[in-house]
Amino acid sequence: MKKILTPSIDTFNSDNYHQLCDSLGKKDKDLQSVIDRYGYPPMWMRPNSFESLVHIILEQQVSLASALAALKKLQEKTIELTPLTVLKLSDEEMRACYVSRQKMVYIRGLANALESKTIDLKKLENLSNDLVRAKLIQLKGIGNWTIDVYLMFVLQRVDIFPIGDLAVINAIKKLKLLPKSTDKETIQGMSDNWQPYRTVASMILWHFYLSSSGSKMLPL
Structure with missing residues (x-):
């Protein structure tokens, strides 16, 4: 059954995931380039346990x-x-x-x-x-x-940006050709451009990290 979205608790699911990826691709050519080259990112999920x-x-x-x-x-x-x-x-x-x-x-x-x-x-x-x-x-x-x-x-919340995750930070620097010295405050500001779908943007970035590095494990 498709989840009903509310203004306060928006989630991603199998029905809307690719659509959200496409929306981000239209806003950011670099994210679109990841999808074009490597396909849609996996929809990583874990049970609430x-x-x-x-x-x-x-x-x-x-x-x-x-x-x-x-x-x-x-x-x-x-x-x-x-x-x-x-x-x-x-x-x-x-x-x-x-x-x-x-x-x-x-x-x-x-x-x-x-x-x-x-x-x-x-x-x-x-x-x-x-x-x-x-x-x-x-x-x-x-x-x-x-x-x-x-x-x-x-919980599959759609607009979370994990600023403390090094793999996401490094993926942004690599994808956007940013200096290694770029600070987290600058990257946090860049992530605002992906609202209200920053979780999905992070999935695309993890997908880029894994695919471009040849790693098989999710970089959490």
Whole structure:
């Protein structure tokens, strides 16, 4: 069933994704050049689950391969990766799953918030981007980059620009032939030209990054 868009909660989906890509291509010839050369970007999505947020936490400041290895270990250890099964793991068991001491704190904090109903992932689907951010930012280890990725990949919000993502930043510099010294404030200003579809623009930029570098993994 096609999602109904509202002024406060606009999303992308399989029905409108290519149309949004085309709209951006008309506004920005460089984004259009990526589509012309490499095709439409994949519509990267993740389910709205504890496991998805754990995966995003594991991806913080490490390689995607390392994060995925840790996630798979946790999945194997718990059989079903839920807040309750994670809270039953000892420090030693989590370390054996390649989870750092710092991320143990983050993951357990998230698990406790979900178990206590302080955070309800299902209810987040009906909140504005700002309210989702306000709720999640209260949790230790959940910063703006993590929330951006959650909004984009899980809630499929259409107008998020992940200024903290190095792959997106580097893709813009390469695509736009910008000096390596170009600061984030300048790039943030450039992203305003892609409103209200900055998530989709980021997907195109990730697609460019992957396709031009020959990488097979999404650069989160």
